[in-house]
Amino acid sequence: MRGTFFPLPGRLALRFSIHYLLPLEEVPPQGLLLWPRMMMRGCSSFPSRRHVQGRLDELEGASLWPAIRWWRHLAAVGLEGEGVPGFGGDRFLHLLRCMLEEPLFQPGSLEEEKRHVLRDLAGLRDDKEAYLWYRVREKMARGEPWGLPLEEASRLVQATSRADLEDFHGRLLREGRLFVVVAGEGAEPFFASLSGALPRGKDAPLPVLDPLPLDVEPQELTEEGDGEEGRVVMVYRSGASWGSREGYLLKLLHHLLGSSPSSRLFQAVREEKGWSYAVGSRLDAALGTLSLEATVEKERLLQVEDIMVKELEALLRGRIAEEAWASAVSLRRDELRYEREDLAALLEEALLAFVSGNAYRPQEEEETLAQVRPEEVVTLAARLRLDTLYRLLPGRARP
C-alpha cells in the first residue's frame, strides 16, 4: 500500500483518506459518479446506510464520506473520514473492509441515490459560485471528459445500472492504485492497521499528472444568469507543477494578487472603489492555474475586468511594493506552517504530491521563501496564459 502518515500527538482528531487512483481514457467510465455515494449504502454485514451510519454513530460520531477528485486523465475515488482519537479500532476496520470488499449496490438504493444526484445537479444553479466553477471547468476542459457538461453528467447518472457499478468497482480495485494518508493522534498505528485491511489495488507506477500546458487558445464566454450580482472569472495557466520552485512562486503570486484582504485585487476593487464584496484569486496547484474572480453588479463588470488586467500588468512591469512583497512572503510562510498542522491540508498535500510524482517537502518551500526575489515571480507572471474569461451575468432581481 502506498501512502503516508503524519503523527500529531495530543490532537483531538484523527483524519484519513483512502483513494484508488485510476487513469482514465476518453470516455468517463459508467459508474464513476455514483460509486462513491453507493459505497455508503451498505455491504454484507451492514446492509443499508442506516446500519453504516449506526456503526459510525457508535464510534463517537465518526464521519465517513465519499470522495471523488478528477484531474485531466486521472481520477481519485474513495472514502475520507475523521474521528476522535482511538476511533479506528477493529469495529471501524470491520466496517471499512466490508464496504470496500462486499458492497451491495442494491437496486432500490441505486434508484434512490440516482434521484438525489439528479436533484443535486438540477439544483446546482442555487449555489451560484459552485455553478459558475462547474461551468468554468467544463469550458476549460474543451471537450475532455474531466469537464463533463452538466447534461452529460445527468445522462451518465441516469443510465448507470447495478452491473455498471459492479464492473466499475471491480476495475477500481483491480487497476486503481491505492493511496492512503492518515494525520492526527495515533496516525502511525492506524496507517499500519489500514495497510492490512484494505484491498491493495494495482501495484504499478501511476502516470504523472502534469499542469495544463501553456499553449492554449484563450476563450471568452458570457452566460446569462439570474439574481442580482454578476460574476467574472479569469483563469490563467502557469505551467507550474505542484511541488516545483515555480509552483512555490505561483503561490506567492496568488498572495500578491488575491489570497487575502491585503492582496492587490481586494484593495483595488473593494477597498478603493467599493465595487465588490468578494474579490480575489484562487489557485489550483494540481493544474497550475491561477484564477482572478469577483462578484460585481452588471454595470461594473467590464471595469472590474479592466482592473484585474491592469493589476496583472503592473506586476509584470515589476511594480511590486516592498511592503506587499514582504506581506505575501509572510502570509505564505504562515500558511505553510499552518498546513503542517492542519489535518485536511496534510491529506490534500500528500495526495497532490503523489499524483504529481513529487514528494511533500514543506521544508524546501520554506527555504525557497527565505531566498526568493520578486523578479522570479515577475518572470513566472510573464508566462501566464489566459485560458478562459467567463462572465455569469445577473438577471432579474427579486422584488
Next chain:
Amino acid sequence: MNPGHWVDLPWGERVWLGRVEGGPLLCLLPRRRVGTAWQWTVPLPGRLEKVRAGGEVFPVPQGTPHVLEHLLFQKAEGDFSLELARLGVEANAFTTDDYTAFYATGSAPAREVLPLLFSLVLEASFTADDVALEKLIIARELALDRDDPDHWRERALREALFVSPHLKGDLLGSRESLDQVHFSLLQRLHRLFYPPSRGILVGVGPLEPEKVSEAAASLLTSFSWPQEEAEIILSPEPKILPVSALEGSGGSVHPWAALAWKGEPLDLAAGLLTAVALEALLGRSSRWREEAEAEGAVDPTLAYGWGGGRRYPYLVVEGETEDPHRWFQAVEEGLGGRLFQEEVRRAAEKIRGRLLRSFDSQEEAASHLSESLYYGDDPGAFWDLLQGAGPEEVAGLFHRVLAGPGARVIQWPQRKGGQP
C-alpha cells in the same frame, strides 16, 4: 491584574481564566502548535432596536452593528488588513444575533499580535468618507446574500415566527435602514459597547498566560475610555406567532418546506439536549429516516437545529421536497417517535464526539470558548451534559419546545409561477 486560575477541561486540556484590570475577560488555552487563534468578542448584538445611555434613548437602524464591524478595519493609515499581513496574520470579523466578534490567526508571537488586535477592536478612527464607501461594499454584500436561497428561507422563517420588526428583518439591514446609519451613531456605539472591560479575549495556541496577561495589561494603558453605562433595548416579543402557515416563492430550483418553533431564551442544556432528540429521531441512523427516504418523502437535504442566537432562538427542521405537504406529514411522524435510551445515548455520543473534534481546530476552539464565556457557561460543560443525557430529560425538554408556537413554511420556486 486579577490573578487568573486554571480550569480543567474534561478531555485533558486546561484553560486559564483571568481578567485584565479594566480590560477584557481573558481565556487562554495553551497548546503546542505553531499558530495561535485569537478571538475578541464584543457585547454588541447584530439585532437591537434602541440603546439607552446618558439619560436618553436612541434608535439603532437595522444593520448598524454589522457596519461598525466592517469599519473598524479602516484606520487613519488605511486598511488594517495590510498592517496585519506584514506579520503573516489573517484577521476577519463577524456579527451574530447576539454579539460581534473579531478574530486573528497567525504564528506571530502574542507580543506582536496583541497590539494590532487591540488597535483593530478599540480604535474607531474611520471617517465619514469611510462610512460612505463601506455602505457601497455592504450593498454588494446584501445583493450577494439575496442571490442565495438560504437568505429567503431565513426571511420566510422569521416572517412566520416573529412579530417585532427587528427580529423579522435582515441582520445586515436593508438599503433603507443603511441610509439611516451615520458616522456619529457608529462612533457612539463604539464608545458604549467596545470598552475593553466589556470584551472577552480568547487565545488558543503556544501561549504563556502570565506573559499574555501582562502584555494585555500594558497595552491597555494606551487606551482611555469614558465610563458610560449603556443598555440594549428590545421590544418584548410576544409568545404568539403572526401566522402558523406561510407560503411564498423563493429563489431556489426545488420547493422547500420547514417546520419551525419559536423558543424561549436558550441555555446550553436545552440547546444540546434538543439537538440529541432531533438526531435520535431524524438522524441517518434512525429507522424513520431510512423509510422516509426510501419512500421519497424526505431526502438528504433534510436538516435540523437551532437558529437565531440564544436570546430569540427558533428550532427548525427543513428540507427540499417536491411535495411539501407529504414532507410535513412524514417529518411530523418522525418527530412524534419515541425516544429510546439506546438511540438517545448514541446520538449524545455522536454529538459529543463531533464537538470534541471541532475543538481540535484552533479557530473553532477559540470560537467555542468565546461563546461559553459570553453566555456564562463553563468551558467544556457540553461534555458532562451529553454524557449524562437520559431519555426522560431529553424528551421533556424536546416536547416542551414542540408544544410552543410553531409554523409551517413553504417556498415554491420563483420561476415556476411564484406565489401559489
